[in-house]
Amino acid sequence: MKSATSPAGRRSVLYHGLAAALVCGALAAAPSFAQDPIKIGFIGTLSGPGGALGQDQYDAFMLAIEQKGGKLGGVPVTVIREDDQLKPDIGVQAATKLLKSDNVALVTGVTFSNVMMAIHKPITDAEVFFIGSNAGPAPIAGKSCSPFFFSTSWDNDQLHEAGGQLTSDLGYKNVYVMAANYQAGRDAVSGFKRDYTGKIVDEVYTQVNQPDYSAEIAQLQAANPDAVYVFYPGGMGVNFVKQYRQAGLLGKLPLISVSTIDGSTLPALKSLAVGAITSAPYAPNIDNPQNKQFVEAFVKAYKRQPSMYAAQSYDAANLIDSALSKVQGKITDKQAFRAALKAADFQSVRGPFKFESNQFPDAGFYRVDVVEGADGAELKAISPITIKTRANFAAQCPMK
Template identity: 55%
Template sequence: MNTFTRRHLAIAAATALTLGAVSAQAQAPIKIGFLGELSGPTAAVGQDQLDGFLLRLEQNGGKLGGVPIQLVKEDSQLKPDVANQAARKLIERDKVSVITGISFSNIMMATHKYITDNEVFLIGSNAGPSQIAGGQCSAYQFITSWQGDQAAEAIGQYATEKGYKRVFVLAPNYQAGKDIVTGFKRFYKGQLADELYTPLNQLDFSAELSQLAAAKPDAVFAFYPGGLGVAFAKQYAQAGLIKQVPLLTTFVVDALSLPAIGDTALGVVSGGFWAPDFPNEQSRRFVEAFEQKYKRVPSNYAAQSYDAALLLDSAIDKVKGKVSDKKAFMVALKQADFKSVRGDFRFGNNNFPIQGMHVMEVAKDGKGRLGLKTIATPFKSHQDAYASQCPLK
C-alpha cells in the first residue's frame, strides 16, 4: 500500500469517526425530570399527569422534537422536604435540563426558586400558585395548566349569574386552597355563609358538613382535589345535602373521582379549562388515544401534562435539540407553537396560559359513563389576576 493510499484511508477513517461522534452527540438523550405526587391519597393526580406525558412520548417513539428523551421520575409524596431533596437530585446528580409535573402548590412553592435559580426549565403541568404568576415569576417557568384562581373565577361568575345569595365555601388549608377561594370571591357578588379551611390531609368532613347544614346556604363551593374530593363528595351525598344544596366545585368531580363517587355526583357543577367533551380535533385524538392505552377517561391533569409534552416537542424541535442554548429554548417555549387539547393557548407575560375558562356539569356520556359536560364559558382568552405583578414582558 503506497503512502497516498494510506493517507486517504486515514483521512476517511478520521472523517467516519468524526461523523459518528457528531451523530451520537445529536442523538444523545435529553434528560427530563418528572416530579409529582405518586403515592398516598392524592397519587391519582400525579399518576394522571405522568400518564398524559408518557402518552405523547410513546406516540413519538420515545422522542420529543426528534430527540430521544430520558425521563427520570421522582415522587414528592406531598412533602415539601422530600420534594426539595428530589429536585436537588434531579438537577445535581441526574443533570436534567427540564423538570415537569409538580402536582400541588405547596410543592411548587418549596421547589420553584431552587429549580429556576439553577436555570433549569420548569414546565409545570398542574400547580399554579399566585406568587409565581406574580412577583415571584421566572423566565424559566412555563405553566401548561392554569393559575390557581382561574377555574374558581368561572364558578364565581356562574354563581352570581345563577342568583345564589349565600354560598358556603370549603377548601384545604394550603396555597391552592386559598388561591381558589380568592378566585371565587373575585367574581361572586353575593355573601359568604362561611369560609372554612381544613387540614390538607383531612378525609373526615362530618363536623364541617354539620356546620354547613346549620348555615342553610343557597349553594356550596368546594375545592378538594384527588382523594380528598372523593371523600368530600361521598360524605356530602351521605349527609343528604346533595339534593338540598347545589354543589359547585373545582376539581372535586373529574375523571379521577367520578368512578368512585358514583351517580350521586350527577348535576354537580365544576369549573376548568378543559373537559373530555371538547370538540376540537386535538382533544378528540388525545381522549381516544388515552382511553385506548389506559382503559379510562383522561382527567384535566392528564390533558395539561399532555400539553406539556406537546409544548416541549415543539420547542425542542425549533432549537434542533440544543436545549443547552437556553435563550433560544426560552424563546421557542414562549412561542407555544403547538395545538393544545383545549383549543386556545398562548402564554401571557408571566408564562401562564391565556385561555378560556369553562363551567361543566356531571352527566352521563353516550356510553353511560359519568363525565363532565360543558355548559357555559364565562371567560374567553382569560388572563390571570397576577400577571401585572410579574416583571417579565
C-alpha cells in the same frame, strides 16, 4: 501454520493490530449524527390520596412521547420520574437529585402548590427550564415569576375566579365556601371572592387529606346557604362528595366545585357525583380534533377518561415538542429555547392557547356538569365561562 512468535507471525499480528487501530481511529473521528437523549425530570404526587392526580399527569406526558416514537421535537428523551408524596421536603430532595445527580435539562409536572412553592426557586435559580402542568401558586405568577418557568395550566386564583363567576352566573346569593388549608386552598378562596358577587355565609378551611367531613357538613347545613362551593382535590374530594351525598344534600343543596369532581376522582365516585356542577379548564367532550384523538388514545392506553391533569400534562409535552423542533434540539441555547416556548406553537386539547407576559396561559374555562352517560357518570362541558374580573399577576411580574 505460522506461530504468533515467529517473525511472520509477529508481522501478521502487528498488521492486524494497526488495521484495527486505524479503523477505531476513523470511527472516533467521524462526526456523530445521533443526539444523546435529553433528560427530563418529572415530579408529581404519585402516592397517597392525591396520587391519582400525579399519575394522570405522568401517564398523559408519556402518552405524548409514545405517540412521537419516544421523541420530542425529533430528539430522543429520557424521563426520570420522582414521587414528591405531597411533601415539600421530599419534593426538594427530588428536585436536588434531578438537578445534581441526573443532570436533567428540563423539569415538568408538579401536582400540589405547597410542593411547587418549595421547588420552584431551586430549579429556576439553576437556570433549568421548568414546565409546570398543574400547580399554579399566585406568587410565581406575579412577583416571583421566572424566565425559566412556564405553566400549561393556570394560576390558582384564575381557576377559582372562573368558579366564582359561574356561581354568580347561576344566581346563587348566599354561598358556603370550603377548602383545604394550604397555598392552593387559600388562593382558591381569594380567586372565588374576586368574581362572586353574592354573600359568603362562611369560609371554612380543613386539614390537608382530612378523611372525615361530617362535622363540617353538619355546620354548613345549619348555615342554610343557597349553595356550597368547595375545593378538595384528589382523595379529599372523593371523601367529601361521598359524605355530602350520604347526608342527603347532593341534589338538594347545590354543590359547585373546582378540582374536586374531575376525571381523576369520578371513577371512585361514579353516580354518587351526578348532579354536581363544576368549573373546569377541560372536559373530555371539548370539540376539537386534537382533543378527540387525545381522548381516544388515552382511553385505549389507560382504560379511563382523561382528567384536566392529564390534559394539561399532555399539553406540556406538546409544548416541549414544539419548542425543541424550533431549536433543532439545541436546548443549551437558552434564549432561543425560551423564545420557542413562548411562541406556544402547538395545538392544545383545550382550544386556543397563548402565553401572557408571566408565561402563564390565557386559556378558557367551562361549566362542566356531572351527568349520567351511556357508561355511567361522565363529565360534560356545557358552556364557556367568561371571567369578568382577573387578578393581574402578570403586571406584578418584572420580566419581559
